Amino acid sequence: MARPRKPLLSIDRIVRTARELVDAEGLAAVSTRRLAAELGVSGPSLYNHFRTKDEILEAVADSVSAQVDLSMFEDGRDWRTALRDWAVSYRAALRDHPNIVPVLARGPGRRPAALRLADAVYGAMVDAGWPPARATSIGALMRYFIMGSALGSFAGGFVDDADAYDPADYPRLGQAHLLADRQERIDERAFETGLSALLAGLAEQFGRVREESAGG
Template sequence: MARPRVPLLSRERIRDAALVLVDRDGLAEVSMRKLAAELGVRAASLYGHYPNKDELFDDIAAGIMAAVDTSAFDTAAWDLALAAWARSYRTALSTHPNFVPYLATGPGHRAENLRAADAVHGGLVGAGWPPRYATMIGAATRYLVMGSTVGSFAGGFADDIQVYRDRYPHLNQAHRLAAVADEIDTDSFELALTAFIAGLHATYAQVVTAN
């Protein structure tokens, strides 16, 4: 029998199938055996491409993080660059929210995370921030982005008015949130980001401008 021109498996195809499983079933439910079944192959076939699940997930993480844009730190003021990075970061992560918990583990061991951290830290220090503050700002922004992408706050409310009307009178409009979840979640992130950067301006005046 002639050999097929296109291999049955490739690293790209395995990554894509793994992300489908993560998006559908959640991170904890993905195994190499389940992934092999999804691809219609034996689990042993996967190990020629990825020796273990962590290497597969690290490759997926690199692909997601490669979409995060830090280029504004080369051209824009630190506050505008920080906002642009945070928005790009959130956009990249929000495409696969079930994968975010894995991205939150061991970021300092991945090249794409280190590339972004280097650009952010360099941009902030270049703008006058002391290195310690630059580190904290990068970490705090990461907390803000991660928290906003792990799950939908607005989408987590039931759409039954009776759930809230009698027992939680201050939440008497909560049943409406699910219908506008994307808008509420995005606007809430923007509110938090704007307030965060406004607070940083006050800190900048104290620790940088005043010295």
């Protein structure tokens, strides 16, 4: 009988396997040797598709950027609603793949999906009437906010030991040990609170921009 063929090694398969490894064990777990073993191939086989480990991680990061919905910038939603919906989608992608956030935080570089994302946000803001320089600032601001929300958990930073926070030292942290058990709900609420405040502030600025434009 013919021996079963091994699955063909492809960029998609390498990236998918590397992403699963990053999700499960973090960035430090990824090496060309480990990845080759996971794929059932020899190490040199990877070099037909990627020259370095960093290139693989860049591709993993871009595969996560590709999961972010951009349709809200194309279907007629007003700029404020579009930014909100996009931010929620972006954070969801990062929440599902938190270990790759440090790579994403370096910026889009040459990654195609990340560049499409930046182009969509900037273009939508300019089309809505924001001056180009302000549109650039909005893109940066949203990126800082969303990335920051995904880099760590406020609630998860407290231990669940009731004796850890002595009232004599921290008189207002008597319930802090309960936060860890409510981590997801607290972080979600914090993100929503911050996003609403951010968008309200931008809407106020936009009103002034329109007034300046009308007067000039």
